[in-house]
Amino acid sequence: MELVCIVCPVSCNLEVVMEDGKIKEIKGAGCKRGVKYAEEETICPKRTLTTTIRTTDNRMVPVRSDKPLPKDRVFEVMEKINKVKCVPPVRIGDIILEKVYEDVNIIATRNIG
Amino acid sequence: MQTKDLVIIGGGPAGMAAAVSAYGKGIRDLLIIERDESLGGILQQCIHNGFGLHMFKEELTGPEYAWRYEKMILDLGIPFKLNSMVVDISKDKVITYVNEEEGEVKIKAKAIILAMGCRERSRGALNIPGTRPAGIYTAGTAQKFINMMGLMVGRQVVILGSGDIGLIMARRMTLEGASVKAVCEIMPYSSGLARNIVQCLDDFNIPLKLGHTVTKIHGKDRLEGVTISKVDENRRPIPGTEEYTECDTLLLSVGLIPENELTKGMGIELDGSTRGAVVDQNRETSLEGVFSCGNVLHVHDLVDYVSEEAYIAGEAAARYIKGERVKNNNISVTASDNVSYVVPQRITSDKEKVKIYFRTKNELDNVQIIVSDCENVVYKAKRRKTKPGEMEYVTMAEDVLNNIKGNEISLKVIGE
Numbered sequence: 285m286e287l288v289c290i291v292c293p294v295s296c297n298l299e300v301v302m303e304d305g306k307i308k309e310i311k312g313a314g315c316k317r318g319v320k321y322a323e324e325e326t327i328c329p330k331r332t333l334t335t336t337i338r339t340t341d342n343r344m345v346p347v348r349s350d351k352p353l354p355k356d357r358v359f360e361v362m363e364k365i366n367k368v369k370c371v372p373p374v375r376i377g378d379i380i381l382e383k384v385y386e387d388v389n390i391i392a393t394r395n396i397g
Numbered sequence: 398m399q400t401k402d403l404v405i406i407g408g409g410p411a412g413m414a415a416a417v418s419a420y421g422k423g424i425r426d427l428l429i430i431e432r433d434e435s436l437g438g439i440l441q442q443c444i445h446n447g448f449g450l451h452m453f454k455e456e457l458t459g460p461e462y463a464w465r466y467e468k469m470i471l472d473l474g475i476p477f478k479l480n481s482m483v484v485d486i487s488k489d490k491v492i493t494y495v496n497e498e499e500g501e502v503k504i505k506a507k508a509i510i511l512a513m514g515c516r517e518r519s520r521g522a523l524n525i526p527g528t529r530p531a532g533i534y535t536a537g538t539a540q541k542f543i544n545m546m547g548l549m550v551g552r553q554v555v556i557l558g559s560g561d562i563g564l565i566m567a568r569r570m571t572l573e574g575a576s577v578k579a580v581c582e583i584m585p586y587s588s589g590l591a592r593n594i595v596q597c598l599d600d601f602n603i604p605l606k607l608g609h610t611v612t613k614i615h616g617k618d619r620l621e622g623v624t625i626s627k628v629d630e631n632r633r634p635i636p637g638t639e640e641y642t643e644c645d646t647l648l649l650s651v652g653l654i655p656e657n658e659l660t661k662g663m664g665i666e667l668d669g670s671t672r673g674a675v676v677d678q679n680r681e682t683s684l685e686g687v688f689s690c691g692n693v694l695h696v697h698d699l700v701d702y703v704s705e706e707a708y709i710a711g712e713a714a715a716r717y718i719k720g721e722r723v724k725n726n727n728i729s730v731t732a733s734d735n736v737s738y739v740v741p742q743r744i745t746s747d748k749e750k751v752k753i754y755f756r757t758k759n760e761l762d763n764v765q766i767i768v769s770d771c772e773n774v775v776y777k778a779k780r781r782k783t784k785p786g787e788m789e790y791v792t793m794a795e796d797v798l799n800n801i802k803g804n805e806i807s808l809k810v811i812g813e
């Protein structure tokens with residue numbers, strides 16, 4: 285299987301060699317994180333989600349998931365996020381929504397005074 | 398008139414990093430002037446992650462990256478003015494800015510760092526035939542509307558141009574419930590990062606139409622659809638390949654242009670390829686004591702390189718102010734075969750190694766990079782692959798610089 289590593293902008297071309305439904309070898313990774321990515325991408329692809337949440341006084345707080353989420357859960361989590369508003373002030377790193385999926389939290393990425 | 402040792406125009410990542418680095422070299426009488434209501438520049442609207450891998454060895458979002466520098470500025474107590482627009486800079490370094498409280502203010506500076514960033518090419522520069530309905534935005538404008546103002550710009554979207562901002566916006570609009578019908582790219586390759594094609598298009602099954610462009614715009618008041626055509630190898634639409642696609646929104650992601658109106662006003666020499674100033678290894682322009690860095694100098698794909706360049710400019714400005722800047726050389730650097738531009742375009746000292754940044758014109762494999770003076774090859778390097786969308790660099794050590802004959806070197810690239 286051919287993959288492009290998305291962990292960093294180098295975008296290495298990875299090749300995952302499978303044998304009997306298991307990963308035998310991962311070629312082309314420029315670093316260890318690429319190997320981990322290829323493993324995950326083969327078993328359960330994950331992505332960091334970034335979006336915004338509105339404050340009660342109608343400003344936008346940029347947020348992200350503090351860990352990568354399974355790719356097929358992204359829209360589910362978006363729905364949860366779009367249902368809430370948060371009360372300012374918000375500090376960078378504050379948890380805005382707890383445990384949106386398993387142990388993944390949604391955190392603020394900017395101070396909104 | 399007020400005076401300052403150093404005034405920095407623009408409080409984006411370039412301006413902030415330049416200020417931090419000049420401060421680190423002992424400059425205390427400095428000021429950042431920013432027209433927006435906060436520091437951070439364009440990063441504040443780039444809410445996605447992928448910033449800072451080189452600088453901080455972490456994957457940050459745009460606002461998080463901006464905050465790292467904003468915090469340094471606040472902790473060091475570096476002064477900045479917000480909501481203040483620089484409207485003129487004279488050749489003798491008098492800066493005029495305007496804001497609501499103070500009206501028009503003039504400051505005379507010993508040194509200036511230009512860090513005004515870039516703006517997007519808009520449709521005017523593109524000339525697509527058809528009507529001029531509402532619903533056509535540059536990708537960056539749409540990014541600002543959605544991420545900063547919380548306004549959704551449309552429901553059915555076509556994106557023209559596959560630069561990173563367009564790819565990021567394809568995903569952003571999809572997450573917010575829009576249907577992105579296609580991303581059209583006139584070239585046979587995308588100028589965006591491969592990682593963005595995977596995580597912004599492939600993840601959502603958004604088609605990337607390489608070698609296609611929008612040839613007509615339909616709709617009276619609001620956009621109703623576009624005609625998409627295939628192009629030939631000369632980028633001319635092929636008759637008979639037209640396809641109509643219904644959409645209420647067209648996003649243009651067709652490139653960025655350094656914002657150099659102020660630079661032009663000062664009579665500074667510009668480079669026709671980068672559309673930024675011609676600079677030496679210190680990022681000093683043709684006007685002594687005026688430096689330029691970040692996207693105003695040339696368009697960077699990674700903010701990490703913007704910060705790196707700003708450090709160079711900040712330190713050099715500090716040396717200039719303290720009278721410690723050395724100029725003992727004047728070698729011009731030119732782009733040759735397959736190279737679209739080089740920065741810096743001049744080397745004025747052989748005391749320190751110099752990194753020459755460049756972009757190639759085409760996607761190439763098994764690449765050889767060759768730097769020659771009037772007689773010999775002075776430097777050679779290899780790369781597995783180069784892409785126009787990804788900036789490259791070579792580092793020329795002091796001994797290489799010392800051995801250059803004549804006053805010109807050229808950089809060329811050979812590949813398959």
Ligand SMILES: Cc1cc2nc3c(=O)[nH]c(=O)nc-3n(C[C@H](O)[C@H](O)[C@H](O)COP(=O)(O)OP(=O)(O)OC[C@H]3O[C@@H](n4cnc5c(N)ncnc54)[C@H](O)[C@@H]3O)c2cc1C
Nearest residue numbers: 407409410411431432438439482483513514537691692700
């Ligand atoms: C729409 C858009 C989206 C982008 N998205 C990405 C991305 O996703 N990832 C990435 O790595 N890079 C992205 N870039 C590139 C990004 O711009 C650079 O990585 C980086 O932000 C450039 O930093 P800068 O400080 O040079 O410019 P900017 O961030 O543009 O900052 C320039 C600052 O100067 C201020 N300014 C300009 N003129 C004046 C004036 N006359 N008076 C006072 N202040 C002034 C502006 O308000 C601004 O704050 C994007 C660029 C654009 C235009």
Ligand code: SF4
Nearest residue numbers: 289292295296314318
């Ligand atoms: S393998 Fe390592 S170097 Fe290559 S893209 Fe992935 S993270 Fe970057």
